[in-house]
Amino acid sequence: MDHPPTINKGRLNTPSILSMLPYLEALTIHSELDYTNISAQWGFHSAIPTITELFSRKHPSSLKHLTLDFDCVIDVNGTTTHVLHEFPLPLSVSNVLCVPLVQLLSTVSAFSPSIQVDLFFDGNPLTAKSIGPPNFLLSAPLDCEELLEYL
Amino acid sequence: MNLPAEILDHIFSFLQADPASLRACSKTHPSLFQLAEPYLYSHIVIKAGENSLSDKPSNLAELLSKRPHIAHYINNLEIWVIGRSSLFDHHLQCHLEELSNLLPMLLALRKIAFEHSDAHFFFKWKTQPESFRLGFLACLRLPSMQDVSLTRVFQFPFSSLLNNECNSLRGLTLQGSYWTSYANVAEDGSSNQNGSLPFESLCIQGYNGEVDQKFIDWAATRLPRLRSLKFSSQAHHSLVKLLTSCSTTLVNLSFDIGSGRSCMSPLDVP
Numbered sequence: 001m002d003h004p005p006t007i008n009k010g011r012l013n014t015p016s017i018l019s020m021l022p023y024l025e026a027l028t029i030h031s032e033l034d035y036t037n038i039s040a041q042w043g044f045h046s047a048i049p050t051i052t053e054l055f056s057r058k059h060p061s062s063l064k065h066l067t068l069d070f071d072c073v074i075d076v077n078g079t080t081t082h083v084l085h086e087f088p089l090p091l092s093v094s095n096v097l098c099v100p101l102v103q104l105l106s107t108v109s110a111f112s113p114s115i116q117v118d119l120f121f122d123g124n125p126l127t128a129k130s131i132g133p134p135n136f137l138l139s140a141p142l143d144c145e146e147l148l149e150y151l
Numbered sequence: 152m153n154l155p156a157e158i159l160d161h162i163f164s165f166l167q168a169d170p171a172s173l174r175a176c177s178k179t180h181p182s183l184f185q186l187a188e189p190y191l192y193s194h195i196v197i198k199a200g201e202n203s204l205s206d207k208p209s210n211l212a213e214l215l216s217k218r219p220h221i222a223h224y225i226n227n228l229e230i231w232v233i234g235r236s237s238l239f240d241h242h243l244q245c246h247l248e249e250l251s252n253l254l255p256m257l258l259a260l261r262k263i264a265f266e267h268s269d270a271h272f273f274f275k276w277k278t279q280p281e282s283f284r285l286g287f288l289a290c291l292r293l294p295s296m297q298d299v300s301l302t303r304v305f306q307f308p309f310s311s312l313l314n315n316e317c318n319s320l321r322g323l324t325l326q327g328s329y330w331t332s333y334a335n336v337a338e339d340g341s342s343n344q345n346g347s348l349p350f351e352s353l354c355i356q357g358y359n360g361e362v363d364q365k366f367i368d369w370a371a372t373r374l375p376r377l378r379s380l381k382f383s384s385q386a387h388h389s390l391v392k393l394l395t396s397c398s399t400t401l402v403n404l405s406f407d408i409g410s411g412r413s414c415m416s417p418l419d420v421p
Contacts, residue, residue, distance in 0.1 A: 021394060021398055022398070023402055024403075024404055028381075028406075029405075029406065029407075030383070030405070030408070031407070032409055047408045047409060050408060051408065
């Protein structure tokens, strides 16, 4: 390239976003639910607690519509088989997914009861490095009554 | 046919999203064809770069030579560069030159997109036929033009977007496209280099998750009236910079927070 671009990577200070946008009406957050290897430790990585933090401070807001769009990514390099039939951690899907989601939606509801929330689990298309979300991951939220109360 | 033309026209406007149904309806009666025709040709996709393509520029040229009035129906033009195997592709150059003859006829364009995601190389704007480059930039200056989208284009002269000639543009989409050098901005000698631009919508998708900081710096100072921002990158510092610049106008925000790397390991069992 004639003039290589300056690359900027930063960390989002999520709690400040809503307070700095007084007229925001619609917010869409895309995120990954990611089972992968970071620093030689396999784990389930989720931004749900970070998103919850976004709504943890109450302040005047015009927000009416929140869309949460999660991609579920499982790194096949970390699995012994390409088809997973159960959660690959000694944690339950409820612990890593449903409980944090209920906490998130509860926090959003406390932030403003009138916010409409749409929740999407899209999954990832099949690639060399990842496979789509297994059914046990996608079906878990549907079986969580406490979660469905907020949707 | 008992329904008034205005009602039928309204119905056809909804069928734009379903071209097969629209085409089927248009074939049922000559009067319906007349009413459906503007919607049938409202959105055109041209594919350049491979000779076997069905949607190559010569197909549009043939259509417009037979029925020139269709040019006035074309509101949305997408140009896809397909299957390039090298930086200097003969078919691509020929197709773009053909297209440069057609662009001046499309005076009703409201939206134009240049899509280069289906290739291994960045599309180097400067190496393309001059007639095409000038034709494309002329389209951006049309009074009707509202929205421009560029995917994986390198060396695009954004300076043409900066001057007063393109002040009807309201939406800008950049996907994996990099800013050209500041030197090119100065070359234009635009009189509006320091003013704000009336863009209302900005969509940025980074390349491999990265965004060009030069573009972010420009957008943060020149696009203070954004109502809609879609930011698909995890360069969150850049997102905050943009949000700061348009905080009093933004009503619609979409961004990517990644996986957060907030890890639950076996040790976290509650």
